[in-house]
Amino acid sequence: MALSRDILDIRTIYHEPAVANFGRGLAILDRFPHAERIEVPSHWNIPNLHGNAGSAEDWLRIKRSTLVLGVKKGLTMRPNGRSAHFIAPSTSNGCAMACAYCYVPRRKGFANPISLFVNIEQVCAAITRHAARQGPLPEPDTVDAAHWVYDLGENGDLSVDATLSDNVRDMVGLFRDLPNAKASFATKAVNRELLTYDPRGKTRIRFSLMPERIAKVVDVRTAPMHERIAAIDDFVAAGFEVHVNFSPVxxxxGWEADWRDLFTAIDEGIGPAAKAQLKAEIILLTHNADLHAVNLNWHPRAEDLLWRPDIQEGKRSQGGGDNLRYRTGWKGRWIARLKDHLAELMPYCHVRYAF
Incomplete structure (x- = not known):
């Protein structure tokens, strides 16, 4: 299983003791027989990784070479209402890519490699029980017309995770057979192995897109925009529902001209089948002071774009963090302008939500 570019070369695996009690854990360890194995009491708190301020300066090497394995403890579903009806228990945390605006490192500290959870059977069983309790979707809504939607990839990128284990294949297979539920995840990678997963319309993949010249600065180690756009038709043909995330804006x-160029590239790059089912989410950038400090250690150029206190204001997040967002009032006007450009250049693309 290979991505369009080689972004992983696992040399070190930190793992909880219980990982060896799970078949998925053993399978992942067997996949990397030459990697150094370091047993840790918790996947979440590894002092010489997450707690080491010097790791921020080695950000990209750690993402490429380090893997963390653990057992997912919390198996509850959280209500959402935007991308999905529910956020399913994550089967991963962290990412091999290095988007400078990613919110996950805000909580993990100075290093953010992939952590995989090996108790996939327990996660799938929890989703199955929860979906059974919901019954049919009462009526169409902004999330979906017919199914309860579960977001699977809140804290990672499942296209990359799928190169390391069969967790993603198992979850796509699970939702294929759940009569009232659909999976959803966003991605900035193109893993064509997923085209063999046979989702039968029950998994929504959301390709995150932004203007290429800005992505070259902030979307570090991700697939180029032209590769993501070129994959849309193939994923639709393979049975996925494909949406797009215009995120973060x-x-x-010159931002408006760049977005118009992107909308034109999408319109010219996808066919009628993809256009007929395409929907979009629009999310303006939210930044964070702690992440700003981490980024200054490894990628200060990105902060020239992300850290704009002249047009940003403080915001207390739902999770209790102190973030920065574009100023109220102006933010609504900027969203309206972007939606006007989209309606002109891609009139078939309905905006599911924007914020």
Missing amino acids: ILYE
Whole structure:
């Protein structure tokens, strides 16, 4: 299983003791027989990794070479209402890619490699029980017309995770057979192995897109925009529902012209079948002071785009964090302008939500 570019070369595996009690854990360890194995009491708190301030300066090497394995403890579903009806228990945390605006490192500290959870059977069983309790979707809504939607990839990128284990294949197979539920996840990678998963319309993949020249600065180690756009038709043909995330929208001199160029590239790059089912989410950038400090240690150029206190204001997040977002009032106007450009250039693309 290979991505369009080689972004992983696992040399070190930190793992909880219980990982060896699970078949998926043993399978992942067997996949990397030459990697150094370091037993840790918790996947979440590894002092010489997450707690080491010096790791921030080695951000990209750690993402490429380090893997963490653990057992997912919390198996509850959280209500959402935007991308999905529910956020399913994550089967991963962290990512091999290095988007400078990613919110996950805000909580993990100075290093953010992939953590995989090996108790996939327990996660799938929890989703199955929860979906059974919901019954049919009462009526169509902004999330979906017919199914309860579960977001699977809140804290990672499942296209990359799928190169390391069969967790993603198992979950796509699970939702294929759940009569009232659909899976959903966003991605910035193109893993064509997923085209063999046979989702039968029950998994929604959301390709995250932004103007290429800005992505070259902030979307580090991700698939180029032209590769993501070129994959859309193939994933639709393979039985996925494909949406797009215009996320994050970053404001700078000339941003509107760049987004118009992107909308034109999408319109010219996908066929009628993809256009007929395409929907979008629009999410303006939210930044964070702690992440700003981490980024200054490894990628200060990105902060020239992301850290704009002249047009940003403080925001207390639902999770209790102190974030920065574009100023109220102006933010609504900027969203309206972007939606106007989209309606002109891609009139078939309905915006599911924007914020």
